[in-house]
Amino acid sequence: MTGHSIEELFAQYHAPLLRMLYRRTGDQDRAEDLAAEVFSRALQAPPDNPRPWLFAVALNLVRDDGRRAVRQGRRLQLLKGESPVSAGGADEDYERNEKTRFVKAALSELREIDREVLLLKAEGFDYDEIAATTGLAKGAIGTTLCRARKRLVEAYRAQEKDKHVAS
Amino acid sequence: MSHLDEGTLTALFDGELGAPEREQAEQHLAGCGECRRLYTEIRGFADEAGQLVDSLQPAERKASPAPRPARPGWERYRPLAWAATLILAAGLGWSASTLRFNQGEASDAVDGLAEQRAPATPTSALPEESRDESPSPEARERAGARQDGAPRRQVTQPPAPIAADMAKAAAPAPARNEAEPAANAVGRVESSPPPNPPAALVGTEPLQARGAEVSALREAPQGAYRYRETSLEQAVRVLGGSVKLIDGLNPIRVQAGPSQPVPGGPALEVIRITYLDPPGRELWLDQQRHPAAAEVDAAPVADLLAGDTTVTSAGDGQSRVRWISADGFRLTLTGYLPGDSLRSLVRRVH
Numbered sequence: 001m002t003g004h005s006i007e008e009l010f011a012q013y014h015a016p017l018l019r020m021l022y023r024r025t026g027d028q029d030r031a032e033d034l035a036a037e038v039f040s041r042a043l044q045a046p047p048d049n050p051r052p053w054l055f056a057v058a059l060n061l062v063r064d065d066g067r068r069a070v071r072q073g074r075r076l077q078l079l080k081g082e083s084p085v086s087a088g089g090a091d092e093d094y095e096r097n098e099k100t101r102f103v104k105a106a107l108s109e110l111r112e113i114d115r116e117v118l119l120l121k122a123e124g125f126d127y128d129e130i131a132a133t134t135g136l137a138k139g140a141i142g143t144t145l146c147r148a149r150k151r152l153v154e155a156y157r158a159q160e161k162d163k164h165v166a167s
Numbered sequence: 168m169s170h171l172d173e174g175t176l177t178a179l180f181d182g183e184l185g186a187p188e189r190e191q192a193e194q195h196l197a198g199c200g201e202c203r204r205l206y207t208e209i210r211g212f213a214d215e216a217g218q219l220v221d222s223l224q225p226a227e228r229k230a231s232p233a234p235r236p237a238r239p240g241w242e243r244y245r246p247l248a249w250a251a252t253l254i255l256a257a258g259l260g261w262s263a264s265t266l267r268f269n270q271g272e273a274s275d276a277v278d279g280l281a282e283q284r285a286p287a288t289p290t291s292a293l294p295e296e297s298r299d300e301s302p303s304p305e306a307r308e309r310a311g312a313r314q315d316g317a318p319r320r321q322v323t324q325p326p327a328p329i330a331a332d333m334a335k336a337a338a339p340a341p342a343r344n345e346a347e348p349a350a351n352a353v354g355r356v357e358s359s360p361p362p363n364p365p366a367a368l369v370g371t372e373p374l375q376a377r378g379a380e381v382s383a384l385r386e387a388p389q390g391a392y393r394y395r396e397t398s399l400e401q402a403v404r405v406l407g408g409s410v411k412l413i414d415g416l417n418p419i420r421v422q423a424g425p426s427q428p429v430p431g432g433p434a435l436e437v438i439r440i441t442y443l444d445p446p447g448r449e450l451w452l453d454q455q456r457h458p459a460a461a462e463v464d465a466a467p468v469a470d471l472l473a474g475d476t477t478v479t480s481a482g483d484g485q486s487r488v489r490w491i492s493a494d495g496f497r498l499t500l501t502g503y504l505p506g507d508s509l510r511s512l513v514r515r516v517h
Binding site: 041056148 | 176178181213216217221224419
């Protein structure tokens with residue numbers, strides 16, 4: 001590992017990685033498991049350029065995990081599967097938050113690449129880093145981000161509108 | 168000047184334009200109402216989207232500690248090795264004194280040692296891991312790591328996702344079909360087959376045979392397939408003196424798989440070497456080799472002949488390449504990559 005111990009990587013990147021994974025999966029337990037797996041892999045194959053590497057591995061794991069879940073007939077409980085009565089105090093309050101559910105639902109409507117670019121940008125990645133992490137050309141990042149932001153906002157507004165119609 | 172596109176306006180908002188481009192864009196905005204309106208809209212969406220994403224925060228929990236580097240190989244068992252050394256030294260000292268002072272009973276003493284080594288319990292009553300069912304010199308050679316004081320199995324406790332993969336690897340043992348005697352290295356990969364035959368099949372692999380194998384795998388009992396961690400040195404020993412590696416990629420895990428019969432030869436372990444490619448996707452290279460590979464490969468092995476390469480793609484994105492190398496290795500490379508990408512990696516396996 002060029003200049004980074006695993007402890008340093010963990011201290012520096014665990015929180016943003018977990019946050020991105022939580023936003024991406026909508027499931028805190030899954031996000032924590034995936035984050036642990038990312039650092040386990042960093043231990044096995046130390047990255048030269050840790051930030052794009054860690055996030056790229058995390059996004060790959062999310063995709064692979066999703067495929068595996070589908071193969072096993074296990075449906076991801078991103079949105080609809082969330083129990084109205086959740087397990088723990090803080091989580092319960094959090095998951096009951098209507099805005100949170102709407103945002104998760106809106107995010108789930110985005111294209112995979114749009115969602116990834118949006119979430120990486122939210123973690124402070126610049127266009128070069130987003131390109132390195134996702135494999136997109138740098139010149140395509142602006143257009144992708146523009147589309148992702150617009151669709152997220154529109155999908156969120158649609159959720160709110162549906163709620164008002166239903167109530 | 169034509170209007171600015173959304174990508175440029177977004178890059179301007181994000182501060183991603185270089186100085187000349189930014190200056191040019193700002194000059195254009197100053198004189199173009201339509202682009203200013205679009206820029207305002209883009210900025211509004213960006214602000215609102217940012218707030219929405221920021222509203223998603225994971226609950227604060229006590230973070231698990233950073234993973235620690237595993238102690239490699241036998242070092243994990245260094246304390247046990249010390250204890251074993253002391254016990255061995257004491258045992259040898261006692262034996263030597265017995266031989267020295269009871270010359271007339273030397274042969275009895277040696278017999279006694281042999282009895283001490285013999286299992287007090289019938290092997291059938293021992294746990295499966297403890298049995299030594301291969302008393303031949305070759306088998307003892309393969310079990311060499313166990314003779315140096317290290318434990319029989321060096322099973323590490325992997326992180327949960329890896330453990331899940333390993334558990335999957337431990338699933339069904341093939342009730343072997345005599346008509347298809349050696350799926351060899353492929354057997355484990357197909358222990359979790361997609362529900363239907365692969366969506367795309369390139370090569371000569373007969374679907375009927377694969378179907379039989381898949382159904383046999385499903386019916387086989389759980390737990391019969393189990394990979395254990397091993398070292399490259401041990402893998403080289405198992406494979407008869409050499410091991411295949413992928414140029415340019417670093418192995419992250421070396422495992423030895425279940426013994427599987429090769430036609431006309433003894434049961435041979437499969438060596439699995441797992442890699443991460445640059446984007447962090449796992450690939451695993453399974454390999455098996457018969458000591459007299461050239462003779463065995465003269466006959467067809469399952470559905471594969473020497474020189475054949477088959478590429479199989481499952482619907483879930485997993486692909487697999489199988490081939491037999493000129494020097495008699497049966498190889499399988501599997502991963503969540505397009506089949507063509509895997510096939511190109513085959514050229515780097517040496």
